[in-house]
Amino acid sequence: MNVRSQISMVFHLDKCIGCHTCSIACKNIWTDRKGAEYMWWNNVETKPGTGYPTKWEDQNIYRGGWQKENGKVSLKGAGKRRGLTNIFYNPNLPVIDDYYEPFTYRYLDLIESPEGDDQPTARPVSLITGEPIDIKMGPNWDDDLSGTPDYARNDPNLKNLSAAEQEVMFQLERMAFFYLPRICNHCLNPACVASCPSGAIYKRGEDGVVLINQEVCRAWRMCVTACPYKKSYYNWHTGKSEKCILCFPRIEAGLAPACMHSCVGRIRYLGVLLYDAEKIEAAVHDDESRLINRQLDMILDPFDEEVIKSAKQNGIADSTIHAAQFSPVYKYVKEWKLALPLHAEFRTLPMLFYVPPLLPVMATVKQVDNSEGEKKMNPMAKYWDDNWLYDTSTKELWGTLDQVRFPLKYLANLLSAGDEELIKDKWRKMMAVRIHRRRVTVGDVSNEKADEALRDAHLTPEMADGIFYLTALAKFEDRFVIPPAHREQAIEMIDFTGDTKGETGFGIKSKIRRGL
Amino acid sequence: MNALNNFFLIALPYIALALFLVGSIYRYTYKGFQLSSLSTQFLEGRRLFYGSLPFHWGVLFLFIGHLIAFLFPSSVLAWNSQPLRLLILEITAFIFGISMLVGLVNLLVRRYTTPRLKYVTNKMDLVVYLLLIFQTVIGLWIAYNFRWGSSWFSTLLSPYLYSIFSFQPDIKAIVLLPVPVKLHIIGAFVIIAIIPFSRLIHFLVPPINYIWRPYQQVYWNWSKRDVRNPEAPWSLQRPKNN
Numbered sequence: 115m116n117v118r119s120q121i122s123m124v125f126h127l128d129k130c131i132g133c134h135t136c137s138i139a140c141k142n143i144w145t146d147r148k149g150a151e152y153m154w155w156n157n158v159e160t161k162p163g164t165g166y167p168t169k170w171e172d173q174n175i176y177r178g179g180w181q182k183e184n185g186k187v188s189l190k191g192a193g194k195r196r197g198l199t200n201i202f203y204n205p206n207l208p209v210i211d212d213y214y215e216p217f218t219y220r221y222l223d224l225i226e227s228p229e230g231d232d233q234p235t236a237r238p239v240s241l242i243t244g245e246p247i248d249i250k251m252g253p254n255w256d257d258d259l260s261g262t263p264d265y266a267r268n269d270p271n272l273k274n275l276s277a278a279e280q281e282v283m284f285q286l287e288r289m290a291f292f293y294l295p296r297i298c299n300h301c302l303n304p305a306c307v308a309s310c311p312s313g314a315i316y317k318r319g320e321d322g323v324v325l326i327n328q329e330v331c332r333a334w335r336m337c338v339t340a341c342p343y344k345k346s347y348y349n350w351h352t353g354k355s356e357k358c359i360l361c362f363p364r365i366e367a368g369l370a371p372a373c374m375h376s377c378v379g380r381i382r383y384l385g386v387l388l389y390d391a392e393k394i395e396a397a398v399h400d401d402e403s404r405l406i407n408r409q410l411d412m413i414l415d416p417f418d419e420e421v422i423k424s425a426k427q428n429g430i431a432d433s434t435i436h437a438a439q440f441s442p443v444y445k446y447v448k449e450w451k452l453a454l455p456l457h458a459e460f461r462t463l464p465m466l467f468y469v470p471p472l473l474p475v476m477a478t479v480k481q482v483d484n485s486e487g488e489k490k491m492n493p494m495a496k497y498w499d500d501n502w503l504y505d506t507s508t509k510e511l512w513g514t515l516d517q518v519r520f521p522l523k524y525l526a527n528l529l530s531a532g533d534e535e536l537i538k539d540k541w542r543k544m545m546a547v548r549i550h551r552r553r554v555t556v557g558d559v560s561n562e563k564a565d566e567a568l569r570d571a572h573l574t575p576e577m578a579d580g581i582f583y584l585t586a587l588a589k590f591e592d593r594f595v596i597p598p599a600h601r602e603q604a605i606e607m608i609d610f611t612g613d614t615k616g617e618t619g620f621g622i623k624s625k626i627r628r629g630l
Numbered sequence: 631m632n633a634l635n636n637f638f639l640i641a642l643p644y645i646a647l648a649l650f651l652v653g654s655i656y657r658y659t660y661k662g663f664q665l666s667s668l669s670t671q672f673l674e675g676r677r678l679f680y681g682s683l684p685f686h687w688g689v690l691f692l693f694i695g696h697l698i699a700f701l702f703p704s705s706v707l708a709w710n711s712q713p714l715r716l717l718i719l720e721i722t723a724f725i726f727g728i729s730m731l732v733g734l735v736n737l738l739v740r741r742y743t744t745p746r747l748k749y750v751t752n753k754m755d756l757v758v759y760l761l762l763i764f765q766t767v768i769g770l771w772i773a774y775n776f777r778w779g780s781s782w783f784s785t786l787l788s789p790y791l792y793s794i795f796s797f798q799p800d801i802k803a804i805v806l807l808p809v810p811v812k813l814h815i816i817g818a819f820v821i822i823a824i825i826p827f828s829r830l831i832h833f834l835v836p837p838i839n840y841i842w843r844p845y846q847q848v849y850w851n852w853s854k855r856d857v858r859n860p861e862a863p864w865s866l867q868r869p870k871n872n
Binding site for chain 2: 202330
């Protein structure tokens with residue numbers, strides 16, 4: 115057993131309201147710079163939709179992630195052979211138009227224009243050339259555009275859905291969408307690290323954060339191709355690649371990353387997972403259908419004596435083990451099995467997990483016979499001229515899981531590598547928690563029914579209460595359990611701290627050289 | 631004439647090599663951030679294909695060819711002892727030269743006709759393009775008019791380059807060479823001289839290490855194992871300031 119610790123995340127999609135506060139917090143801190151204007155280390159997409167960059171999930175276009183061929187796992191669009199032979203021209207590199215051309219407006223024209231017959235306007239100008247442009251795309255361009263032919267219907271996750279299923283999905287009365295916030299997954303088998311010819315990208319041993327060394331990056335841009343989530347970005351101004359750093363300066367100081375700290379819906383959870391690094395290789399090479407189970411198998415029980423012992427042998431600090439025991443991520447992912455990784459089939463073992471959204475499921479639209487009601491109606495009353503009933507009753511849930519408004523297959527393509535049973539299992543659990551809590555707080559659900567629901571979902575009442583607490587009531591300290599980084603020890607390894615205060619600052623691990 | 635020859639064929643090479651050595655080491659040590667070519671594929675991806683690929687494969691082949699002719703002149707002469715093999719070598723090299731020229735012209739036109747690229751272009755880029763085009767055109771001219779270059783390079787230029795590197799410059803043989811060849815030599819040393827001051831620096835940092843390094847890299851900032859072990863000294867490195 116080779117125990118390592120990973121700072122891992124859970125995003126509860128059922129709670130995401132799509133407000134983009136996370137994206138703004140991130141942008142203001144990290145990517146508000148020349149060359150980085152187009153980057154959104156954190157972005158929120160509407161699903162179904164094409165996302166950012168356009169159709170990033172379609173690896174026939176971008177050739178990201180790993181592929182398994184004849185039992186061998188290799189990078190799809192990069193790697194030693196492909197990367198080095200394509201080093202002079204990367205055929206699968208997304209260009210800026212796949213994201214969008216960053217722009218601003220000439221606001222000053224509003225103030226400084228000379229007096230005239232017309233109102234002055236603020237024309238949009240490109241942030242690259244400074245010339246006026248016609249905006250063709252921008253951040254969140256497909257926001258809330260479910261059902262639209264250009265965006266929602268081009269979603270790569272619709273690939274296994276029949277034309278009829280898609281048609282049903284996008285009927286006006288049935289149409290639904292949800293939000294998918296995305297940051298770097300800080301994978302256990304990161305394709306970006308493997309693809310970097312210069313070796314500039316690495317995974318930090320202490321907390322598993324994946325970083326790009328800007329001094330070593332030589333701009334071969336293979337990581338941009340290799341990352342199947344398109345979370346490594348090329349800065350056209352500095353000529354270096356950049357990516358989400360999980361706000362490591364904040365984490366080391368015990369603060370939650372900016373996107374998580376600012377999350378309005380409180381959908382984000384962050385905590386330590388202990389995992390067995392020896393199992394990575396076998397997990398990566400397994401069949402697609404078993405990838406998620408393999409990944410969950412790697413995650414170790416932080417209360418297990420054996421695990422604690424080997425963790426200590428591996429030099430994991432007691433404070434980190436303690437944080438792992440209180441990790442909300444461990445609870446969601448392993449204990450309750452409520453969360454799933456995004457696109458496990460890319461084989462990068464992403465360590466950001468999503469609780470699937472339930473809301474599009476709960477309500478169904480039924481055709482009802484409205485003729486009776488019409489007869490009895492007061493002639494003066496407003497009459498709704500349709501026979502559709504938007505049914506939010508939960509009574510029929512177990513029966514309707516197969517005919518839900520939002521196709522299971524779609525969510526399965528997104529979150530469970532195509533396994534619909536896994537999504538169903540999560541939905542059952544989430545419904546069971548609701549039924550159980552309704553019994554506790556309102557009391558109009560019979561004990562038999564609530565117990566049956568919990569049994570079906572393999573939950574105990576205590577687990578259901580735990581899920582309810584962490585989902586609905588969790589405080590800041592419950593959502594973010596950040597282990598101390600023990601940077602003091604790191605500095606003491608290099609320098610005597612007694613007289614070097616201020617000499618070595620954040621990020622500098624060697625003495626600053628002066629002169630020759 | 632003698633002074634000119636002395637300057638361009640003796641002094642210039644040493645100035646160029648000194649600039650190259652000192653400049654490259656300085657840039658590598660102190661300007662690590664700048665050790666790459668500023669890629670523009672992200673801003674313009676289609677036309678780069680027709681410029682970058684023919685140029686780079688051409689220049690790579692020709693550079694290695696010149697290097698082999700310099701390092702192992704006798705092997706090149708042995709290869710050229712049969713006319714057919716000589717022809718194969720010369721024609722292949724000429725094709726790569728054409729490929730390099732086509733690539734360069736495409737790159738130059740692309741850079742100055744794509745509006746976005748204006749904002750990531752500096753004056754040195756133009757110097758680099760013009761120098762390389764000059765060098766390629768002259769090279770092709772020599773290959774066509776003064777045959778067979780691969781053979782006389784090995785007998786004339788290799789000894790000259792060897793004499794430069796062994797600090798006993800001997801230009802007796804090459805002062806008699808035609809002007810285009812001298813221009814080609816001068817061009818080569820000027821290019822070497824500007825490597826540390828231009829995007830050409832990226833040719834010094836090819837990712838060769840990638841061939842044998844493992845795919846995944848996990849770095850520990852410090853060894854927690856040693857920190858926690860009471861038997862071990864407090865740290866592996868003694869504090870440097872204490």
